[in-house]
Amino acid sequence: MKIKNFVLATLTLAAACISACVSPAAKQYDAPELGDYFKDTTSAIKTGGVEMVTINTPKGKFRVWTKKFGNSPAMKLMLLNGGPGATHEYFECMESFLPAKGIELVYYDQLGCGNSDNPKDTSMWDLPRYVEEVEQVRQALHLDKDNFYLLGHSWGGILATEYALKYQQHLKGLIISNMMVSCPDYGKYAQEVLAKQFDPKVLARIREIEAKGDFANPEYMELLQPNFYEKHILRLPSAEWPEPVTRSLGKMNQSLYVTMQGPSEFGISGKLANWDRKKEIKGLSVPTLSIGGEYDTMDPKHMQWIATQVQNGSYLYCKNGSHMSLYDDQKTYMRGLTKFILGVNNGEKKVEL
Template identity: 70%
Template sequence: MYTRLLSVLLLVFVISACQQNQPGVHSPDLSYFQPSDSGLQTGGVRMIPIQTPKGNFKVWTKRFGNNPQLKVLLLNGGPGATHEYFECFENFLPAASFEFIYYDQLGCGNSDNPNDTSFWDLNRYVSEVEQVRTALGLNKDNFVLLGHSWGGILAMEYALAHQENLKGLVISNMMSSCPDYGKYAQDELAKQMDPKVLDTIRQLEANKDFGNPKYMELLMPNFYTKHILRLPLDEWPEPVNRSFGKMNQSLYVTMQGPSEFGIAGKLVNWDRKADLPKITVPTLTIGGAHDTMDPEHMKWMATQVKSGTYLHCANGSHMSFYDDQATYFNGLLDFLKKL
């Protein structure tokens, strides 16, 4: 009996040793899962105090992994969505030992919501990101900022104000000019829609009847599943639905405007095309062939910054990290590894 047990244990040991020597089979990097702070553990969650001209608030962050050399802070889009639609990053970045940090901007998700539209301001959000960076101890030796959609606008603005703190920058699915974005939506995306459907949408927008259920009923199959996330609505990932279900409409409308065809809010005249050469840190721009944003513009952006790379997601739309996932994450991880 004991001889048989010994034989089994020996066989297990041999198999385990062989697996460790096989290409592609790795032992987990235990240091990646070590706490970065002593004391009470909260799963990496920290509420960061934010100072504003109208008082102090707190924003929610959550660290995933532990890598002193590279930490990616995620800026969600909307404006007004939450960190939750980024949850697919958990299937890719930890395997490469890259730390990343979820972050709900003020007014979003788990963060405080002052319910005051004066807070929905681009410069104030830049100040907020800088306060979050300081609190988390991010610096030029480890700090990578990834902004998606509206988060890409915020990332560009942050880089232009504080790039001395950055190791790298990722601008995902966002153009450097809102007027150009609006023109692309009108001249290219609108023309791809059924003329009868477009006429009805135009009438609803002209009447400012954005709350009419018909508006979203038409946009969902004719715009969202073609240019936001190219999957049937019943197959949209749960983290996306959860995030979009918590959208801060006050923040969204104030900054973006109520229409899906271009920008009509505070960002209507935002344009940083001429300032892109001022960005000197390594920068990755990402665009999708079916994006709400012009992929040619995002490709051009990579030629304007000092050290730019463009990643094209041929099957992707605005959320290419879902509908062209392999291309998106292979390109992103390659960029991060080179840093």
């Protein structure tokens, strides 16, 4: 009897020691029950998660469109679309991956985009103002440091970076997707690396059109589409681009896009041309994931470098991906994004991907 009790006590002690040695990051995360994930906790008339948020701006009040997909107390991922001037719709592919892991999606059309108000005032297309807009949306949707993950893709990555530099205390995790933190470096990469991959005759004709400022010339996009967009934006023939992408890009606010970016993705010449936060990102302590694609319009080495500069950085490399790695290297992108969010949720500050 004493031997039996000794064995039981030893086994109990061993189990306790093993349990104590398991780090929070190693815990198995169990996705919520389907009923809990899709439970609508709003008290007013049900709208399928849609909420119009009123924002205050120097030009008055406007309304922006948001939609919650799912219900997760600890993992709410707000999505900032690119362009500038596209819509939330190209993020719809995430519904095929993230909800299964219990991650809530928060769609949001920035002012001037998609379902949100469009003041049609170019003075409103301003980075600091958009930062304050994101903060007002965060407050309205009750997102905080215990649940708020912010993903910005392309232009959205600029906005997410700038938001984090001012308001990182409200973030649980930051994802900078397919975006450098220096627009001058972005422009340099386009001219010194990507331009050299063009057929010289094609590049000469593109430069000729640009020199004349003849961007409305249909030949301009006819040259860029197969020679640049299908190689560095989304690596498929444009006729085969996924419907959520074409639907989103088809609603592009050209006023916003040209004001901020310039006439095309081939370099940058708009208001953002001099934006550079290479020095400032060292102050970011929030767990940060940088995502880059081998064939991106952005330099993948720069995006890897970002993860070494922030205090708690992780890097996801999409070897088959371009600017839309969430589509043309989808499994890599979604697997890495999910692992990062779950890892941070379980206490990791840096996630091995």
